[in-house]
Amino acid sequence: MSDQAMKQEILIVTGMSGAGRSTVANALEDLGWYVVDNLPLAMLxxxxxxxxxxxxxxPKIVAVIDVRGRDLFEDIQATVTELRQTATVxxxxxxxxxxxxxxxxxxxxxxHPLQIEAGSLVDGIKLExxxxxxxxxxSDVVIDTSRYNVHELSTATRELFSDEDTPGLQLSVQSFGFKYGTPTDVDLMADMRFLPNPFWETELRPLTGVDVEVKDFVMSREGAQEFLENYVAALEPMLAGYQRENKRHVSLAVGCTGGKHRSVAMARELADRLAALPGVHVSLRHRDLGRE
Incomplete structure (x- = not known):
């Protein structure tokens, strides 16, 4: 095995038609990846x-694959197994x-590429x-693009893959509101609805979890500190194991009812604690902050 093969990175970008494969491919190309669209897996x-x-x-290759291969799952599994002998895939x-x-x-x-086979557009999506x-x-990384426009998806892609040369684990922490729907592209999820809601405190209602008054309120409630300490302790061996298994990206979602108070405050606290772990690089975003 050559030294170069050890450094080679290969991304296979696939997923639902219309979910943004071309946008992600363009963003990766801007980051210096060599992108090949619709390359037969046998040629990868x-x-x-x-x-x-x-x-x-x-050194960095992206292969964009679509659904038209009927045995896509089996083909990708076999291709990945073979390629991982000489590269990171x-x-x-x-x-x-x-x-x-x-x-x-x-x-x-x-x-839709399967519309003729399935019948209607909806049937084609269902079949796919x-x-x-x-x-x-x-898959190693799942990205739900439902809430992104083209520019936001490009930005998210750059944020996710721009630090590829940084060793260790890229941990994405986000807060969200359950009333706007749970994220579907996360590895881990924590529910903060066990804590009293600052929304019912008149002076705290217009504030957010970014404000110190809300943070102090949330973190002083019974169970908050215990959760924070125990959850970080539980995550520490898990994140270390991910690094040993070469899982480069992990996402953690922290939710409350509206995504404004409790989840924001706790996500910030978790991000600070987890960023102190060896080899863990943390990014933080608040999905639903400002929607009300």
């Missing part, structure tokens, strides 16, 4: 071998809710989701 090993012999000219799966996918296809007035169910479950 050949491309990786050529890159290995190129003397480092193509990850599968990135892009998803979105059915209603969002329908809206996107209707806006561009293009047929069935075919990709196993692949989604086995």
């Amino acid at each position: 090993k050949t491309l990786a071998d050529m890159a290995d012999r190129s003397g480092g000219a193509l 990850r599968v990135v799966f892009l998803d979105a809710t059915d209603d969002i996918l329908v809206r996107r296809y209707e806006s561009v007035r293009r047929p 989701r069935e075919r990709l169910q196993e692949l989604r479950a086995s």
